[in-house]
Amino acid sequence: MGKQRVAIVGTGQTFHKSHRPDVNGQELINEAVGRALVDADLTIRDIDAIVIGNMDHFEGINYVDCWSVDGSGGFMKPVIKLTTGGTTGSTLAIGGYHMVASGLFDRVLVIGWEKNSESDTTGAITTAFDPVWDRLVFAGAISGLAAEAQAYMARYSATDRDGARVSVRDRKHACNNPYTQLRKEVTVDEVLASPMLADPIHLLDVCPRSDGACAVIMAGEHIAEKITATPDWIWATANRHTYTYLGDANFGRLDSLAAASREIYAKAGIREPAKEIGVIELYQPYSFAGIMWIEDLGLTGYGQGAEFVWSGATDMDGEIPINPSGGVIACNPIGATGLIRCAEAALQIMGKAEGHQVPDVDLALSTGFGGCFWSDILLHGRRKPDF
Amino acid sequence: MNNSLKHIEPMVHHSQINVPYTWWAGDTAGRFLKTLRDEQTIMGTRCNHCARVTVPPRKTCPTCFTENQTWTAVSDQGTVVAFSVARRQLAALVKKVPVIFALIRLDGADTALLHTISQVDPAEVTIGMRVRACFSKDAGATIMAISHFVPTN
Numbered sequence: 001m002g003k004q005r006v007a008i009v010g011t012g013q014t015f016h017k018s019h020r021p022d023v024n025g026q027e028l029i030n031e032a033v034g035r036a037l038v039d040a041d042l043t044i045r046d047i048d049a050i051v052i053g054n055m056d057h058f059e060g061i062n063y064v065d066c067w068s069v070d071g072s073g074g075f076m077k078p079v080i081k082l083t084t085g086g087t088t089g090s091t092l093a094i095g096g097y098h099m100v101a102s103g104l105f106d107r108v109l110v111i112g113w114e115k116n117s118e119s120d121t122t123g124a125i126t127t128a129f130d131p132v133w134d135r136l137v138f139a140g141a142i143s144g145l146a147a148e149a150q151a152y153m154a155r156y157s158a159t160d161r162d163g164a165r166v167s168v169r170d171r172k173h174a175c176n177n178p179y180t181q182l183r184k185e186v187t188v189d190e191v192l193a194s195p196m197l198a199d200p201i202h203l204l205d206v207c208p209r210s211d212g213a214c215a216v217i218m219a220g221e222h223i224a225e226k227i228t229a230t231p232d233w234i235w236a237t238a239n240r241h242t243y244t245y246l247g248d249a250n251f252g253r254l255d256s257l258a259a260a261s262r263e264i265y266a267k268a269g270i271r272e273p274a275k276e277i278g279v280i281e282l283y284q285p286y287s288f289a290g291i292m293w294i295e296d297l298g299l300t301g302y303g304q305g306a307e308f309v310w311s312g313a314t315d316m317d318g319e320i321p322i323n324p325s326g327g328v329i330a331c332n333p334i335g336a337t338g339l340i341r342c343a344e345a346a347l348q349i350m351g352k353a354e355g356h357q358v359p360d361v362d363l364a365l366s367t368g369f370g371g372c373f374w375s376d377i378l379l380h381g382r383r384k385p386d387f
Numbered sequence: 388m389n390n391s392l393k394h395i396e397p398m399v400h401h402s403q404i405n406v407p408y409t410w411w412a413g414d415t416a417g418r419f420l421k422t423l424r425d426e427q428t429i430m431g432t433r434c435n436h437c438a439r440v441t442v443p444p445r446k447t448c449p450t451c452f453t454e455n456q457t458w459t460a461v462s463d464q465g466t467v468v469a470f471s472v473a474r475r476q477l478a479a480l481v482k483k484v485p486v487i488f489a490l491i492r493l494d495g496a497d498t499a500l501l502h503t504i505s506q507v508d509p510a511e512v513t514i515g516m517r518v519r520a521c522f523s524k525d526a527g528a529t530i531m532a533i534s535h536f537v538p539t540n
């Protein structure tokens with residue numbers, strides 16, 4: 001518990017696209033920041049500090065904290081950069097939460113962004129691998145995920161149709177979100193007929209490359225309710241790392257997500273997550289994760305994730321809708337992606353999700369995932385937490 | 388936006404920056420790599436607390452956070468614990484697709500080593516398959532001194 005409770009009081013996103021040749025990095029950032037300030041009905045003068053991040057190697061321009069003040073509004077303000085790979089966006093959210101919860105700052109602007117169109121995403125991701133051990137024999141992000149899916153399928157007899165069903169769900173949900181990139185429904189057969197990238201992952205099982213930015217404004221408890229009548233209270237955050245080299249991971253299970261979620265549930269007194277949580281924005285970069293990781297989150301028992309998804313429980317009208325925004329499969333500006341999950345969960349709590357609103361959400365979960373199997377989680381609530 | 392791309396000439400700069408890096412393997416990885424090159428032997432480190440043998444070797448046990456001082460040779464044979472088949476010829480891939488990436492737990496080790504499997508139809512590869520290292524004398528003191536793994540049968 002920090003010195004004060006923290007709420008999200010405004011969010012803003014760009015209309016995420018495969019390419020944004022019309023703007024440079026700081027101009028892209030500015031669009032999201034401007035929308036977040038309008039949403040919170042604040043001006044940049046109200047902001048005490050900024051926390052910003054992306055993955056430098058995707059643009060080849062380092063130190064966004066230093067060169068982006070006309071985008072971030074950070075002129076003559078404290079600006080801190082955080083970057084943690086795939087989890088950058090969710091780490092930014094947790095970092096902003098820490099800054100406000102500490103009592104040192106009352107209004108913090110959190111910004112995540114990426115222009116993946118400006119480099120070779122796969123090559124850039126490979127620079128995150130150890131050069132002596134992993135990089136000489138391996139490349140890209142997909143093969144590690146594919147190995148995880150293979151291990152899960154061997155353990156629990158899941159099929160590629162199960163994965164495809166998750167992709168069908170998220171791509172359907174994406175049609176209701178004007179900000180996301182890919183808004184086209186697909187069928188299970190179309191997913192299975194799309195090109196195989198790395199067995200068992202087809203093209204339509206995975207996320208695209210995107211240009212986009214997201215901004216979230218967090219405020220301390222004594223001012224949050226003055227800014228908005230419907231603040232999104234951050235109940236708890238958690239983060240776990242497990243990994244040094246690829247061979248260390250427990251392939252087929254996401255131990256970091258399981259441990260982080262148990263910390264969250266213990267803090268909030270959640271016993272039956274599938275019943276008590278209203279909606280989840282899951283950082284799910286490919287379809288099979290939508291089966292495996294909901295088991296690690298404890299929504300179902302091990303090996304029962306596919307059945308749960310096929311039952312419709314995670315669809316928009318189901319027991320616990322997952323990714324009403326369309327999720328990462330529809331849009332992946334990597335440094336923003338985790339923060340988009342957080343912002344989307346906030347929209348659900350605040351009742352601002354419009355065409356993809358889940359009715360009456362009291363608790364929402366947003367997650368972040370890093371390609372080497374680490375996890376971030378935030379728990380969001382409509383009610384101010386009493387702990 | 389996709390349509391508009393056809394009608395505009397964005398101002399772009401194609402970078403000519405070339406930043407060569409040199410990574411020091413360090414004493415721990417260096418000992419492994421020299422033994423691999425000179426003796427075709429695969430070495431791991433054993434943690435004195437949890438007794439786990441890690442390959443690649445570790446100066447520090449990641450779970451106990453204590454210094455590993457015991458070296459032990461592990462087998463050049465092991466079991467596939469996870470794998471994938473890369474189908475797209477990415478620039479960063481040295482080998483020709485399809486490339487079978489595999490995580491292989493060598494006999495005597497508790498962690499898996501990332502490498503490739505060759506000389507087998509990708510459709511035949513399974514988790515649990517037994518494989519054996521093939522060594523290369525030309526690769527120097529790098530992990531490619533194991534050129535690839537092959538099924539043992």
Ligand SMILES: [Zn+2]
Binds near residue numbers: 434435437439450452
């Ligand atoms: Zn140990």
